[in-house]
Amino acid sequence: MELQNLNVVVIGAGVGGLAAAALLARKGAMVTVLEAQDYPGGCAATFAREGYRFDAGATIGCGFHVGGPMDRLGKELGILWPVSPEPVAWQYHHNSLHLDLPPHRLGILERFPGSATFWREQADIAKILWHLAEGGLSWPVKGARDLARLARKGIAGLPGSAHLLTFSTKTVLEWLASHGLDSDPDFVRFIDAQILVSVQTTSRYANAVNAAIALDLPLSGACRVKGGIGTIAELLAGAVEDNGGAVLYRKKVIRIDSVRRQVFGLETSDGSALAADFVIANLPPESLALLTGLENKPEIVISESKQWSAFVLYLGMDLDLLSPLPTHHVQIVGASGELAEGNSIFVSFSPAEEPGRAPEGLCAVTISTHTRPEQWFQAKEKGSAVYKELKSAFTEHLLDVLSEQFPQARDAVRSITAGTPVTWKRYTGRFQGLVGGYPQTSLFKVRGPATSFDNLFLVGDSIFPGQSLPGVVTGARRAIELLLQWNDKTEREQ
Numbered sequence: 001m002e003l004q005n006l007n008v009v010v011i012g013a014g015v016g017g018l019a020a021a022a023l024l025a026r027k028g029a030m031v032t033v034l035e036a037q038d039y040p041g042g043c044a045a046t047f048a049r050e051g052y053r054f055d056a057g058a059t060i061g062c063g064f065h066v067g068g069p070m071d072r073l074g075k076e077l078g079i080l081w082p083v084s085p086e087p088v089a090w091q092y093h094h095n096s097l098h099l100d101l102p103p104h105r106l107g108i109l110e111r112f113p114g115s116a117t118f119w120r121e122q123a124d125i126a127k128i129l130w131h132l133a134e135g136g137l138s139w140p141v142k143g144a145r146d147l148a149r150l151a152r153k154g155i156a157g158l159p160g161s162a163h164l165l166t167f168s169t170k171t172v173l174e175w176l177a178s179h180g181l182d183s184d185p186d187f188v189r190f191i192d193a194q195i196l197v198s199v200q201t202t203s204r205y206a207n208a209v210n211a212a213i214a215l216d217l218p219l220s221g222a223c224r225v226k227g228g229i230g231t232i233a234e235l236l237a238g239a240v241e242d243n244g245g246a247v248l249y250r251k252k253v254i255r256i257d258s259v260r261r262q263v264f265g266l267e268t269s270d271g272s273a274l275a276a277d278f279v280i281a282n283l284p285p286e287s288l289a290l291l292t293g294l295e296n297k298p299e300i301v302i303s304e305s306k307q308w309s310a311f312v313l314y315l316g317m318d319l320d321l322l323s324p325l326p327t328h329h330v331q332i333v334g335a336s337g338e339l340a341e342g343n344s345i346f347v348s349f350s351p352a353e354e355p356g357r358a359p360e361g362l363c364a365v366t367i368s369t370h371t372r373p374e375q376w377f378q379a380k381e382k383g384s385a386v387y388k389e390l391k392s393a394f395t396e397h398l399l400d401v402l403s404e405q406f407p408q409a410r411d412a413v414r415s416i417t418a419g420t421p422v423t424w425k426r427y428t429g430r431f432q433g434l435v436g437g438y439p440q441t442s443l444f445k446v447r448g449p450a451t452s453f454d455n456l457f458l459v460g461d462s463i464f465p466g467q468s469l470p471g472v473v474t475g476a477r478r479a480i481e482l483l484l485q486w487n488d489k490t491e492r493e494q
């Protein structure tokens, strides 16, 4: 079918859904985005509450460097992103160790002088991966056309690409061991903390190639997004509309109708029905399965490794009592034990120079920690008293960890709102409130956008390459690639 006649419905206005919608609308397709909430962004939204604008989940802009996935997306859609580089991506706190993560490794090399060759290798791998990701990444491979595309990118000729192959099956811990760094607990903890928030697992399980690009974030450049991270989704929603598409809010899709391997329409909770030639679902496969009625189909549910949810505090805080803030983002890691359940926290302060984010003299603070969802749903089932108790125990724990590094923190708190896995489930429609994407333990056991239906594709952080704004944008390009391939194929057959 001519692209101009294609009727594409996108379920969900997260960054992955909106990127796919805007790119397809730009190419001429008729695109409608249905979003359950009344604002866009999902995990990367900014929401208003009592005079504050809080980032819901994501707080750091990445992939905006020249040639990066966000930079290319903006150029293609004619969006000038309101981003400015952060001089320090974040500050890492572990006991008395305080390390800045600026766009160079000098401070890290001073503290860990034996790590120089590790960082050189990391930079080499990241360079190849950024090159491969330019304009999209045909992975996981689906046939000869994808292999040819990868070959065209000249992977074989890139310096160091043989290296990439050696790393593709290594864990990060094995990689560290090859540099004799696995026996330095402070270095391992430092790496674990960085990769947990990006590849969603620690060095024992994380794939070395995935980690190499995640560790590149401070170097490739962390950015501050004016108005909060949700500005990105707002601009993308604007680009969908500017290109003739529509973004409809308060439209929760409750059912996808299908015949054999084809979907043909959707229903929303307010009783609307829409026809579609193609559907793009900005959902995890488990949530999609509930809409298609294919809950029990084994190929739909693939996540083998345990995924995380998040406990998040949204605090209104007095800036004077916190000043001087070292950076806009701080990661605080406990002395030992698993880096989750409040034992490590990521803290983001809204910039003082952005008055729209908080009432005068105050700032909007988002603090998150990884948590397993089961305990929250069990507590909820036991009744509101048990659930509230768990929520307040986590709140106190996070405030204790924060106070260790910012002794004035408790006095500075002016308001507290807590988000649990139960909140994430309700707010994002994600199965068990699982956020942050899949743990990146293998390059080969990954899910691409294809589903059991020929004309239904997934986007978002449950497909390769996983979480983050540049991650879901790269995945959205892959979904479009497959959608267009399928459309060409059916056109040729008719």
Ligand SMILES: Cc1cc2nc3c(=O)[nH]c(=O)nc-3n(C[C@H](O)[C@H](O)[C@H](O)COP(=O)(O)OP(=O)(O)OC[C@H]3O[C@@H](n4cnc5c(N)ncnc54)[C@H](O)[C@@H]3O)c2cc1C
Pocket (backbone or CB within 6 Å): 011, 012, 013, 014, 015, 016, 017, 034, 035, 036, 037, 040, 041, 042, 043, 044, 056, 057, 058, 059, 060, 061, 062, 251, 252, 253, 254, 282, 283, 310, 312, 368, 427, 428, 429, 430, 435, 436, 437, 459, 460, 461, 462, 466, 467, 468, 469, 470, 472
């Ligand atoms: C605590 C936390 C911190 C993070 N920090 C960072 C960071 O600093 N930098 C970074 O780059 N990334 C970060 N991430 C990851 C990043 O936020 C996500 O990977 C990314 O935003 C996920 O986008 P997505 O496309 O998967 O869509 P989602 O964010 O999952 O959005 C999906 C959308 O679909 C809608 N929806 C769901 N079901 C339906 C339905 N049935 N009908 C209609 N609409 C529906 C939802 O309302 C939602 O708006 C963080 C994530 C978390 C949770």
